[in-house]
Amino acid sequence: MKDSAAGKFWLVKSEPDCYSIDDLKKDHSTIWDGVRNYQARNYLVEMQPGDKVLFYHSSTQPAGVAGLAVVAKPAAPDPRQFLPGDEYYDPKATRSKPRWFAPTLRFEKKFDALIPLSSIKSFAATRKMAVTQTGSRLSVNPVQPAEFSGILLLAGKSRQK
DNA sequence: GCCAACGTTGGC
DNA sequence: GCCAACGTTGGC
Numbered sequence: 001m002k003d004s005a006a007g008k009f010w011l012v013k014s015e016p017d018c019y020s021i022d023d024l025k026k027d028h029s030t031i032w033d034g035v036r037n038y039q040a041r042n043y044l045v046e047m048q049p050g051d052k053v054l055f056y057h058s059s060t061q062p063a064g065v066a067g068l069a070v071v072a073k074p075a076a077p078d079p080r081q082f083l084p085g086d087e088y089y090d091p092k093a094t095r096s097k098p099r100w101f102a103p104t105l106r107f108e109k110k111f112d113a114l115i116p117l118s119s120i121k122s123f124a125a126t127r128k129m130a131v132t133q134t135g136s137r138l139s140v141n142p143v144q145p146a147e148f149s150g151i152l153l154l155a156g157k158s159r160q161k
Numbered sequence: 162g163c164c165a166a167c168g169t170t171g172g173c
Numbered sequence: 174g175c176c177a178a179c180g181t182t183g184g185c
Contacts, residue, residue, distance in 0.1 A: 013182095013183090015183090058182080058183060058184085059182075059183055059184080060183095061184095061185090062184095063183075063184065063185095117184080134183095134184080135182090135183095136182095136183095137181080137182045137183070139182090
């Protein structure tokens, strides 16, 4: 399937102690700032309004997909790179040549139950997602349409029980 | 807390 | 430009 017209699909990771799906629900939308990895940044820049985003909770027990978000605004220069003293300050970034970009994500839904990584790994449609690969540490990853559907299927299954 | 995997840094 | 050392991520 060519998806040049259709929206794309993504997965973003967040440690729930830092920023959880409940935080996003409360805030309604948030700027996805603080990503300081070039490959992840390139994906953030590719995001377009309307793209669907899987919200993944990492470094928690169990880790897994907690819900859905949607891209509300395309990536703009991450303001925190310009703030001396900020955790995400980057002295090599300038306002005329920013290095880091952040889209705005809007809350869409929280799954009734978190979809644990173990389920994602054992389900054929989602088994090959980047998040299942050991050593995959990227906090932003593209997701195939079939993988996205697979996650929704798993979310539907968990609701029935 | 352990450790595997990966990215970044810096000496040369 | 190589590569070892180091730091970070993230599942378990």
